[in-house]
Amino acid sequence: MKFSPLFWPIKLQNNIIYILDETLLPQKLNYIRVKNFKDGCKAIKEMKTRAVGQVILVFYIFLQVLRQNKNKKNIHPILKQVARCINATRPTLSFRMLTDMVLVWAKQGAPLEECMLGFLDMLKNKRIQQAKEASKLIQDKDVILTHCNISGLLPLIAEFCRRENKHISFFVTETRPYLQGSRLTAWELKRAGLDVTIITDNMAAQVMQEGKINKVIVGADHLAQNGDIANKIGTYQIALLAKYFKIPFYCICPPASGAKTGKQIKIEIRPQEELLEYQGMRLAPKGVKAYYPAFDITPHELITRHIYLEISR
Amino acid sequence: MKFSPLFWPIKLQNNIIYILDETLLPQKLNYIRVKNFKDGCKAIKEMKTRAVGQVILVFYIFLQVLRQNKNKKNIHPILKQVARCINATRPTLSFRMLTDMVLVWAKQGAPLEECMLGFLDMLKNKRIQQAKEASKLIQDKDVILTHCNISGLLPLIAEFCRRENKHISFFVTETRPYLQGSRLTAWELKRAGLDVTIITDNMAAQVMQEGKINKVIVGADHLAQNGDIANKIGTYQIALLAKYFKIPFYCICPPASGAKTGKQIKIEIRPQEELLEYQGMRLAPKGVKAYYPAFDITPHELITRHIYLEISR
Numbered sequence: 001m002k003f004s005p006l007f008w009p010i011k012l013q014n015n016i017i018y019i020l021d022e023t024l025l026p027q028k029l030n031y032i033r034v035k036n037f038k039d040g041c042k043a044i045k046e047m048k049t050r051a052v053g054q055v056i057l058v059f060y061i062f063l064q065v066l067r068q069n070k071n072k073k074n075i076h077p078i079l080k081q082v083a084r085c086i087n088a089t090r091p092t093l094s095f096r097m098l099t100d101m102v103l104v105w106a107k108q109g110a111p112l113e114e115c116m117l118g119f120l121d122m123l124k125n126k127r128i129q130q131a132k133e134a135s136k137l138i139q140d141k142d143v144i145l146t147h148c149n150i151s152g153l154l155p156l157i158a159e160f161c162r163r164e165n166k167h168i169s170f171f172v173t174e175t176r177p178y179l180q181g182s183r184l185t186a187w188e189l190k191r192a193g194l195d196v197t198i199i200t201d202n203m204a205a206q207v208m209q210e211g212k213i214n215k216v217i218v219g220a221d222h223l224a225q226n227g228d229i230a231n232k233i234g235t236y237q238i239a240l241l242a243k244y245f246k247i248p249f250y251c252i253c254p255p256a257s258g259a260k261t262g263k264q265i266k267i268e269i270r271p272q273e274e275l276l277e278y279q280g281m282r283l284a285p286k287g288v289k290a291y292y293p294a295f296d297i298t299p300h301e302l303i304t305r306h307i308y309l310e311i312s313r
Numbered sequence: 314m315k316f317s318p319l320f321w322p323i324k325l326q327n328n329i330i331y332i333l334d335e336t337l338l339p340q341k342l343n344y345i346r347v348k349n350f351k352d353g354c355k356a357i358k359e360m361k362t363r364a365v366g367q368v369i370l371v372f373y374i375f376l377q378v379l380r381q382n383k384n385k386k387n388i389h390p391i392l393k394q395v396a397r398c399i400n401a402t403r404p405t406l407s408f409r410m411l412t413d414m415v416l417v418w419a420k421q422g423a424p425l426e427e428c429m430l431g432f433l434d435m436l437k438n439k440r441i442q443q444a445k446e447a448s449k450l451i452q453d454k455d456v457i458l459t460h461c462n463i464s465g466l467l468p469l470i471a472e473f474c475r476r477e478n479k480h481i482s483f484f485v486t487e488t489r490p491y492l493q494g495s496r497l498t499a500w501e502l503k504r505a506g507l508d509v510t511i512i513t514d515n516m517a518a519q520v521m522q523e524g525k526i527n528k529v530i531v532g533a534d535h536l537a538q539n540g541d542i543a544n545k546i547g548t549y550q551i552a553l554l555a556k557y558f559k560i561p562f563y564c565i566c567p568p569a570s571g572a573k574t575g576k577q578i579k580i581e582i583r584p585q586e587e588l589l590e591y592q593g594m595r596l597a598p599k600g601v602k603a604y605y606p607a608f609d610i611t612p613h614e615l616i617t618r619h620i621y622l623e624i625s626r
Contacts, residue, residue, distance in 0.1 A: 173515070174597070197604050200547075201513065202550060284492075284511055285495075
């Protein structure tokens with residue numbers, strides 16, 4: 001099976017972490033070298049990688065620290081410091097669950113390296129299963145609207161469909177302000193030989209109204225226990241529109257966090273410059289304000305079907 | 314009363330037409346010189362000016378032709394040629410009504426120059442009245458969401474509000490792909506000393522859900538006889554969201570066209586490069602397709618109140 005570079009965007013080789021720099025895609029396929037945990041945390045904060053990339057990165061940061069300190073007698077204080085640094089990077093995404101897991105393993109005296117590598121291996125297999133499960137919801141000739149990027153899962157879903165002789169195509173919102181839709185999703189779908197059409201974020205209702213869309217599939221950055229999700233800003237309004245047009249709305253979820261409902265998920269407000277400028281080009285008049293909530297909450301009742309990622313620990 | 318440059322973006326001086334080049338705003342306040350009707354039609358086709366600017370331009374094109382041919386015995390064939398050229402520029406916008414008006418005046422032997430200048434004068438006054446009427450729908454401290462650009466009417470509405478001691482502020486969607494919201498609307502509002510915040514097009518539901526928005530005000534490029542409107546792509550989904558969040562949705566309309574309903578209005582599909590590139594910068598991978606309907610239809614039942622522009626001829 002051939003994977004999108006976005007399916008597993010982090011590598012660990014000779015104890016150097018390589019992060020696929022998504023901010024340079026689609027122009028350059030470049031990996032950032034990370035030599036210590038502080039640089040790793042910085043890469044998370046600067047959104048050099050997202051979603052599952054960040055989960056993988058969290059474990060690789062711990063693995064790197066472990067290997068760099070293998071002669072130390074007491075690794076615990078260092079692990080705690082690393083956990084604190086990771087947890088402080090971003091408000092919406094809960095890394096706490098991951099860092100707690102590592103600290104508990106350490107406290108129990110479990111073989112840390114094997115635990116972490118085992119976890120990542122399970123994660124990989126479960127994600128492949130998710131793609132397979134999603135593919136079962138799709139019919140031949142379906143046109144799927146997606147938003148932002150689901151880290152390599154869409155090409156995989158299309159591949160599972162193809163094996164069942166179901167040929168599907170995609171519409172993707174460009175996903176302002178970072179353009180993950182056009183830069184990442186359209187790139188990986190095109191690369192996999194799939195039919196993909198980009199629209200601006202304000203065309204969702206129009207393409208639905210024209211009858212062009214049969215299904216919506218999005219990912220999620222955060223899943224609350226009641227099924228509410230936090231995902232890239234814009235997801236909520238697509239879900240409202242899908243409901244209005246009676247189009248099934250599927251969400252490929254990460255493991256549920258401790259939040260009981262979406263109301264408990266804090267929305268990250270990012271710097272307004274990220275919206276007012278694009279790659280150094282000013283898009284708006286000087287001195288004008290902007291508002292940039294990076295995520296929104298889609299309540300569970302708008303989600304036709306969750307495709308869960310069950311993680312056993 | 315001080316007007317936004319976008320309120321009357323075309324000038325006619327010494328029989329040269331000057332068109333405010335909206336594609337260069339907000340960086341440069343530059344006027345394009347137009348010396349003949351073919352260049353005038355080209356400027357319409359290339360969207361150098363929009364909406365009311367195009368209406369003014371249509372009459373200035375005729376005025377220029379008249380003055381250039383004042384010694385000709387039979388001006389009728391030339392006027393017909395000009396009308397054909399104007400009507401062929403863009404599918405969604407109906408210039409037919411305007412060009413027919415001029416041809417009828419000519420046929421009736423009416424004083425063409427006075428008819429046209431009188432019409433433009435009336436247009437100006439009616440538009441000021443529209444702003445005044447809209448201002449009556451607004452309460453003190455209202456926050457108004459708008460999309461695209463309403464050609465200088467929003468600063469005027471705010472000015473009428475201020476005279477009644479009502480202080481209002483604005484959220485504006487950037488309005489991809491041309492960014493008329495950030496480039497034009499945010500610019501003219503900021504210039505008039507008003508409080509304006511830019512959001513991306515995918516944040517409309519989020520700001521409504523947060524309770525930040527009290528009213529939506531948009532313009533329209535086309536009004537059908539049943540009250541359906543065609544306006545910049547993205548208007549329709551904002552109207553659907555406003556309905557969902559029970560936020561009044563007001564539309565400042567042009568005169569109604571001959572179309573009975575929105576279904577009779579042809580949506581212009583523009584070149585995909587306008588979406589895949591921004592001012593020469595490539596935003597998406599090479600070879601990927603895009604779909605760019607430039608307008609959408611908002612059905613009348615989503616419009617809380619139309620603010621009509623009644624034109625007497």
